[in-house]
Amino acid sequence: MKPLPMSEVGEIIRKTRKERGLRLEDLADEHISPATISNIERGVPHVSNERAIYLLQKLNIRMDHLPGLLAEEQEELERLKNRLFYIECLGGAGNPEKALKLLNELGVDDHHVYGATVYYLRGKCHAYMNQWDKAERHLRKAIHLSSSNPLHRELNTEAATYLELGFCNYRTNNLNIALDHTRKALAVFNPHGARKYLEFILHMNIAIYLERLGRVSESLQVVLSIWERKNEIVSNSVLLTFYWLRAELARKSHLFEEAIRYSYEGLEIARLNKNHSLMFDLWSVLGSVYLTKKELAWARDCFMAALDLVDKITPPAKTTTVYSRLGVLYLSQNDLDQAEQMLQKAIQISEQANDAPRLIRSLIIMGDLYRNKGDDKKAQSFYERVLSLAKQHGYRKMEYMTLLRLPDFWKQENHSLYLELVDEMI
Numbered sequence: 001m002k003p004l005p006m007s008e009v010g011e012i013i014r015k016t017r018k019e020r021g022l023r024l025e026d027l028a029d030e031h032i033s034p035a036t037i038s039n040i041e042r043g044v045p046h047v048s049n050e051r052a053i054y055l056l057q058k059l060n061i062r063m064d065h066l067p068g069l070l071a072e073e074q075e076e077l078e079r080l081k082n083r084l085f086y087i088e089c090l091g092g093a094g095n096p097e098k099a100l101k102l103l104n105e106l107g108v109d110d111h112h113v114y115g116a117t118v119y120y121l122r123g124k125c126h127a128y129m130n131q132w133d134k135a136e137r138h139l140r141k142a143i144h145l146s147s148s149n150p151l152h153r154e155l156n157t158e159a160a161t162y163l164e165l166g167f168c169n170y171r172t173n174n175l176n177i178a179l180d181h182t183r184k185a186l187a188v189f190n191p192h193g194a195r196k197y198l199e200f201i202l203h204m205n206i207a208i209y210l211e212r213l214g215r216v217s218e219s220l221q222v223v224l225s226i227w228e229r230k231n232e233i234v235s236n237s238v239l240l241t242f243y244w245l246r247a248e249l250a251r252k253s254h255l256f257e258e259a260i261r262y263s264y265e266g267l268e269i270a271r272l273n274k275n276h277s278l279m280f281d282l283w284s285v286l287g288s289v290y291l292t293k294k295e296l297a298w299a300r301d302c303f304m305a306a307l308d309l310v311d312k313i314t315p316p317a318k319t320t321t322v323y324s325r326l327g328v329l330y331l332s333q334n335d336l337d338q339a340e341q342m343l344q345k346a347i348q349i350s351e352q353a354n355d356a357p358r359l360i361r362s363l364i365i366m367g368d369l370y371r372n373k374g375d376d377k378k379a380q381s382f383y384e385r386v387l388s389l390a391k392q393h394g395y396r397k398m399e400y401m402t403l404l405r406l407p408d409f410w411k412q413e414n415h416s417l418y419l420e421l422v423d424e425m426i
Helices: 006-019 034-041 049-058 063-092 096-106 115-128 132-147 150-155 157-171 175-188 198-212 216-227 236-252 256-272 276-292 296-307 316-332 336-352 356-373 376-393 396-405 408-413 415-425
Strands: none
Touching: 006 034, 006 049, 006 063, 034 049, 049 063, 063 096, 063 115, 096 115, 115 132, 115 150, 115 157, 132 150, 132 157, 150 157, 157 175, 157 198, 175 198, 198 216, 198 236, 216 236, 236 256, 236 276, 256 276, 276 296, 276 316, 296 316, 316 336, 316 356, 336 356, 356 376, 356 396, 376 396
């Protein structure tokens, strides 16, 4: 016997059962359990045709009617699939409220074959609106439903949901959790399934999270593992983000000529595609390279080129990097007033955006500024705030960087706490 298309057959059985007001237990008997009926309805492929046929007979669904019912069901599922794609596009285009309304109007329940997709899209919509708790609840439900439905292995729903869950944790400063979720996404990703573009986004996000955590060599390994395949990347923004990562990681590894090369290559692609956001990032990398090389005039020009794009940048938190690095530039020129002005701007933006990694970096530099001014008490207050934030979010490298900056008098006044923190870093 030719295998039955279990997803469609299961949906026909589920709909018929619900139309007749029957529970799983009402259909179960000594030959078929509620669990098996549930598996059939969810399209689990290992259930035998005989069990599905037995259930069809119990519901008085004639086998000679099955081809017509299957054709109707396939057509209905195709319409729903297209509707869900439209809703996903709508949410991504900046209208998540309307997308949520349309999802609720569909009336798709948890046991529907596309139930996991609906929860995934709800989670994305709440993430677009910065409603992180709601987003996480819906995304976790999507993972639960998709992990037990073979259709979603083909659709890569579970991988896409873990990716989104990672992003939510990234935006709420839980970088280690974000990294774990994104690695889970990569582990369940089906390279032969839908959403093939996810593979590159997953590697990109893992590299970004590692870079934010200060794990530069690990991040660079991820980027290099993809670099020879970069021509397969269909998204211009993803491709340019890999150029930014390659340049930024080279800069942090003191490979300055390499950083300059990839910055300019990326800038050319960004210019041709009018991608202002990545142009901003790449000008920032270039400015930072020249700043480290003490070529301050070039550094300032690059940072100013980035600032010319500020009005076109979303999210605004990205601009923090340029303001803080301009602060370092002015600090190196002993222009402390200008440096303080830039750093205050960086701190203000990162506080408003709740961007802990960027806020911590700006606070460290502000502490350095006050230490240069000879105001050790003010410097201490900034360093203490950094230690608190770094400990709260598990940013151990930032904690270590701050410990190295602590003034000698602070070590003496708080000797026991200082030793405790140093012990934790070892």
